[in-house]
Amino acid sequence: MKPSERRKARRLATQAIYQWQMTQDNVASIAEQFALEQETKGVDMDYFRDLLFGVSVHANELDSVFSSYLSRPLAELDMVDKAVLRLACYELTRREDVPYRVVINEAIELAKAFAAEDSHKFVNGVLDKVVKQLKK
Incomplete structure (x- = not known):
């Protein structure tokens, strides 16, 4: 598996x-x-599906992984930031084959690509x- 295929996934x-967060449409x-x-x-489509279905199934659990590190209530979190944090926390907790440094770097790049101007700093701080x- 090439890293670029997972990056695209x-x-x-x-x-x-x-889209799922905004519409609550059926994930399938x-x-x-x-x-x-x-x-x-x-695109590694199997990885894409794993991430999408995994995040949707475990969303509440994933939220509990990062929500205590937010500077605002979860309900006020930008939807793009929430998507990036959920995806990263899914990889951190369910994909032991992906090093945590890769997860954080990829999340920062996703935040730079899709979120508000300084969101990548926020995402980095939460994921750290x-x-x-x-690791405890």
Whole structure:
């Protein structure tokens, strides 16, 4: 598996998770829609599906992993930031094959690509605290 295929899967999954958060549509329908309508060449689609379905199934658990490190209530968190943090926490807690440094770097890049201007700093700070807690 090439890192670039997983990177593209994360980008697509972030967008799909965001759509799911906004619409609460069926996750399987969103996955199918993305597979048909988005550019999937060079995307690890199995990884994309794992991230999307994993985040949707474990959303409340994932929120509890990072919510205590937020500077505001979870309900006030920007939806893109929430999608990125949920995806990263899914990888940190469920994908032991991915080093935590890779997870954090990828989350920062996703925040730079999709979120508000300084969101990557916020995401980095939250995930640093999550990693320290998980390593205990």
